[in-house]
Amino acid sequence: MDPCPFVRLTVGNLALKIPVASKPARSVVHPSSSPCFCKIKLKSFPLQSAVVPFIPPENNLPDSHVHPIAATFHLSKCDLDKLAGKSIFAGKLCLKISIYTGRRGTTCGVNSGRLLGKVSVPLDLAGTVAKTTVFHNGWIRIGKDAKGSSAQFHLNVKAEPDPRFVFQFDGEPECSPQVFQIQGNISQPVFTCKFSFRNTGDRNHRSRSLQSEPGGSRSWLSSFGSERERLGKERKGWSITVHDLSGSPVAAASMVTPFVASPGSDRVSCSTPGSWLILRPSDGTWKPWGRLEAWRERGGSDGLGYRFELIPDTNGGMSAAGIVLAESTLSSSKGGKFVIDMSCHSGGNNNGGSNGRATPGSATSPACSPKSSGDYGYGLWPYCMYRGFVMSASVEGEGRCSKPKVEVSVPHVNCTEDAAAFVALAAAVDLSVDACRLFSQRLRKELCQQVELVG
DSSP, X not given: OOOBOEEEEEEEEEEEEOXXXXXXXXTOOOTTTOOEEEXXXXXXXXXXXXXXXXXXXXXXXXXXXXXXXXXXXXXXXXXXXXXXXXXXXXXXXXXXXXXXXXXXXXXXXEEOOEEEEEEEEEOOOTTTTTSOXXXXXXXXXXXSSTTTXXXXXXXXXXXXXXXXXXXXXXXXXXXXXXXXXXXXXXXXXXXXXXEEEOOTTOOTXXXXXXXXXXXXXXXXGGOOOOOHHHHTTEEOOEEEEEEEXXXXXXXXXXXXXXXXXXXXXXXXXXXXXXXXXXXXXXXXXXXXEEEEEEEXXXXXXXXXXXXXXXXXXXXXXXXXXXEEEEEXXXXXXXXXXXXXXXXXXXXXXXXXXXXXXXXXXXXXXXXXXXXXXXXXXXXXXXXXXXXXXXXXXXXOOXXXXXXXXXXXXXGGOSSHHHHHHHHHHHHHHHHHHXXXXXXXXXXXXXXXXXHHHHX
């Protein structure tokens, strides 16, 4: 089945250039006096924001290697149709950007930034599903008097095709649902999921190359207890296996570190997160592909914190550090989107606000900078394999019926197992919402082992 058409609209290469003046105009702020940021708006899509770096007046172009992409809008065919819809009340479609001086945020409910200028970039998205279109690339004068203002704002706005395979669970992962591939109004089954409780003494889901880790973090595997108090304070042994239509297992997600309440509380803390291994079949056994950690954030957000990392293939060992591809927080009550996007954002929000995004510059991964070897870091693993948008999965909040919708970029699917691994990851993220629920709350029966129900 063909993939679904998507368009990726990006805003990048932001910069602000203000010449030094002895008596600057009211609209001009000296670079040393205040930072700058901008707010980026496209119709009804969530507002995004990004830092705008200053560059010296003598520079003609910003350093695109440092701040290549500030904001991204992922547009489906439905989104494109809505944006192209004509109305007597709507003018021409434009991307609107407001540039501010000062720090982002609010003070006593009032925006702390001061408006420096506004930019409007006309968009014509017709044909962008087939070819890349650059709408603007260069400098624009900004300020109250655009003709006389010495402040200049640089940006690049472009749209490029980003076709994706779309998969939809027809039920909650713990109910062992089917997974359909969606293309327009057509859907067809491609996978089946089987949720189960792995006997903690059974290591069939552990690769032969996955050795015991030092310390006591995995000691629970060999000391499965039956104390009611302990059962009430931990969730463990969950597993979901993805099968193709022939019944062959093509991916799995297995809970390898239990979700345990931290001492003196009823929540999973970030200091002791639960974790899953995302597994792929290899030579008759399971091979670790990625690790997902999840926990319950403290404070007002009370969200689901998560971190996903790739596990390097070390041919028999686990010595190499995992490479973090996504790390963020989702609302426990409202849900959101889990996203892996290898674009180097300059500090802006991803589309949707609560989406995760890649962290190429983390301590465990090659820095995405001009000093890195290869194509700005992309020549190194995993950047030679995973570039741009990789995948997203919808996540519902606690107590809501969740049927994850998974989008995977076409370049990252070369076989059935590739797609199945992302489906298994989406299931693990969704199940983590339940695994991280407060232990004072009861889970649905599908998530409780028989011994717990009897207890």
